[in-house]
Amino acid sequence: MLELRGVVRRYALSGRSIIALDGIDLSLAAGSFTAVVGRSGCGKTTLLRLIARLEQPDAGTLHWDGPTPPRAGYVFQEPRLMPWLSVARNVALTAAEADVADALAAVGLAGFADALPAQLSGGMAQRVAVARALAQRTGLILMDEPFGALDAFTRSQLQDDLVRLWQERQPAILFVTHDIEEACRLAERVIVLEAGRLVAEHRIDLPHPRDALDPEVQAARAAVLAALGQRPARSSSPSQHGVPACVP
Amino acid sequence: MPWQRLVYANDSQSQSSPASVLRGKGRRLNRTARRGALVAASAIAVWQAAAAAGAVNAFLLPSPLRVAEAALDLLGDGTLPLHVGISLGRVLAGFGFATLLAVPLAILLCLRPRLIRPVLPLIDLFRHIPPLAMIPLFILWLGIGETQKVAVILLAAFFPVFLATQGGISQVDRRLLEVAQVAGMTEAAQVWRILLPAALPSILVGLRLGFGYSWRALAGAELVAASSGLGWLIVNAEQLARSDIVLAGVLVIGMLGLILDALGTRLIVRLAPWAQAEITRAHA
Numbered sequence: 001m002l003e004l005r006g007v008v009r010r011y012a013l014s015g016r017s018i019i020a021l022d023g024i025d026l027s028l029a030a031g032s033f034t035a036v037v038g039r040s041g042c043g044k045t046t047l048l049r050l051i052a053r054l055e056q057p058d059a060g061t062l063h064w065d066g067p068t069p070p071r072a073g074y075v076f077q078e079p080r081l082m083p084w085l086s087v088a089r090n091v092a093l094t095a096a097e098a099d100v101a102d103a104l105a106a107v108g109l110a111g112f113a114d115a116l117p118a119q120l121s122g123g124m125a126q127r128v129a130v131a132r133a134l135a136q137r138t139g140l141i142l143m144d145e146p147f148g149a150l151d152a153f154t155r156s157q158l159q160d161d162l163v164r165l166w167q168e169r170q171p172a173i174l175f176v177t178h179d180i181e182e183a184c185r186l187a188e189r190v191i192v193l194e195a196g197r198l199v200a201e202h203r204i205d206l207p208h209p210r211d212a213l214d215p216e217v218q219a220a221r222a223a224v225l226a227a228l229g230q231r232p233a234r235s236s237s238p239s240q241h242g243v244p245a246c247v248p
Numbered sequence: 249m250p251w252q253r254l255v256y257a258n259d260s261q262s263q264s265s266p267a268s269v270l271r272g273k274g275r276r277l278n279r280t281a282r283r284g285a286l287v288a289a290s291a292i293a294v295w296q297a298a299a300a301a302g303a304v305n306a307f308l309l310p311s312p313l314r315v316a317e318a319a320l321d322l323l324g325d326g327t328l329p330l331h332v333g334i335s336l337g338r339v340l341a342g343f344g345f346a347t348l349l350a351v352p353l354a355i356l357l358c359l360r361p362r363l364i365r366p367v368l369p370l371i372d373l374f375r376h377i378p379p380l381a382m383i384p385l386f387i388l389w390l391g392i393g394e395t396q397k398v399a400v401i402l403l404a405a406f407f408p409v410f411l412a413t414q415g416g417i418s419q420v421d422r423r424l425l426e427v428a429q430v431a432g433m434t435e436a437a438q439v440w441r442i443l444l445p446a447a448l449p450s451i452l453v454g455l456r457l458g459f460g461y462s463w464r465a466l467a468g469a470e471l472v473a474a475s476s477g478l479g480w481l482i483v484n485a486e487q488l489a490r491s492d493i494v495l496a497g498v499l500v501i502g503m504l505g506l507i508l509d510a511l512g513t514r515l516i517v518r519l520a521p522w523a524q525a526e527i528t529r530a531h532a
Contacts, residue, residue, distance in 0.1 A: 084445045085445075094431030095431075116522070
């Protein structure tokens with residue numbers, strides 16, 4: 001549904017040119033779940049911003065199916081809720097009224113439609129952000145470390161909810177995270193960025209729900225860590241079963 | 249269900265609801281108002297005692313009782329309500345026109361800086377001119393009717409509203425706008441649905457300041473070339489050597505300003521509860 005070819009993005013910083021993305025080739029199929037991992041500053045967020053057309057590439061092209069670029073639901077690192085709007089109005093801001101109730105129910109916030117963002121916990125606010133992206137009923141959802149600021153329990157809950165929603169609705173999801181375990185629990189494909197370049201790609205053909213301690217998930221994690229040049233801190237009998245490395 | 253447990257656990261852990269915070273602030277404001285009233289009553293008592301003891305010249309500073317009597321007389325014969333109504337009409341007209349000009353101009357400045365940047369020096373020049381200094385020119389240009397008085401008030405109210413709106417919009421978190429941009433919202437919709445509500449706390453503070461400035465400029469506008477209004481009432485009383493009426497007029501202006509400001513603040517907090525912190529800060 002979306003293809004990037006040779007995409008380059010540079011920023012000017014104190015008179016110097018910093019390359020955020022350096023010739024990225026990537027294709028996203030409809031209904032796929034792709035995670036992007038890499039160190040801070042490797043270009044993960046820039047990649048999402050280019051696909052969302054919040055920025056333009058300096059070189060390279062974006063291709064998509066159909067005459068117009070796909071509208072994307074975007075879950076940012078922080079909820080970005082409008083403080084003057086209720087939960088329901090926040091979701092309705094970028095979606096049709098008829099889809100609001102469904103989206104809130106999908107993230108377990110049906111009873112909080114009239115609450116103001118200030119009345120929500122961090123996890124609930126992030127759920128609203130997820131609902132806002134879902135309610136747009138787009139075929140593409142971009143998620144930029146959406147659960148990074150949450151506690152482990154809430155994060156695990158939201159991860160499970162996200163997989164359930166993806167299985168139900170089948171949007172293409174591009175999920176940026178620096179948590180490799182999270183990437184391996186959620187995605188069918190993990191791509192590794194290093195200094196703006198796509199250095200590795202792994203398929204994870206395991207059924208959901210996945211247990212983070214499952215040996216095969218651990219093996220996937222070890223493979224991704226290896227691509228990043230790190231030894232896994234915690235792994236049990238790493239195996240390459242179901243984790244074929246594709247594109248270095 | 250774990251999810252429900254999570255929700256209620258968070259609820260129970262929340263230290264205070266917005267409603268309880270507002271109630272707390274309300275109690276604090278009431279206490280402040282009571283203390284303020286006590287200080288004012290004490291000052292009036294001292295003033296009355298000094299007047300009764302003959303410590304102050306009764307012509308230069310008539311006693312509070314005499315001032316109250318003069319105010320009641322003016323109230324009884326309808327003079328005070330008439331002039332209050334006229335003054336209030338002028339303030340509302342001047343302030344209203346200032347708002348209608350300043351808010352759109354500030355929005356335009358923020359959205360199309362290239363368009364409006366050339367006129368900024370002119371705007372800055374006028375910002376530094378006291379509105380009262382413009383009265384002679386306004387009389388020449390606009391005559392001695394209502395237009396000239398409204399223009400003085402407009403000039404006084406324009407800059408606080410303009411600057412607050414400009415500042416508010418330029419400080420809007422651009423990340424909120426990105427939410428709308430990703431969703432494909434038009435620029436007009438972004439202004440109406442994101443920019444203005446996000447800047448509203450600052451705009452409301454500007455409106456509140458602008459209203460205060462209008463009220464202050466009113467007396468000046470009515471001191472010259474006027475035959476009605478509270479400013480005229482004060483000047484006329486001064487010419488008749490009625491210092492009690494002068495003081496009554498001055499105090500009425502002050503009290504009306506105080507009441508209208510309090511009503512405006514309550515209205516703002518009701519319309520934009522998320523702006524409460526900013527409004528309270530402006531009050532402090």
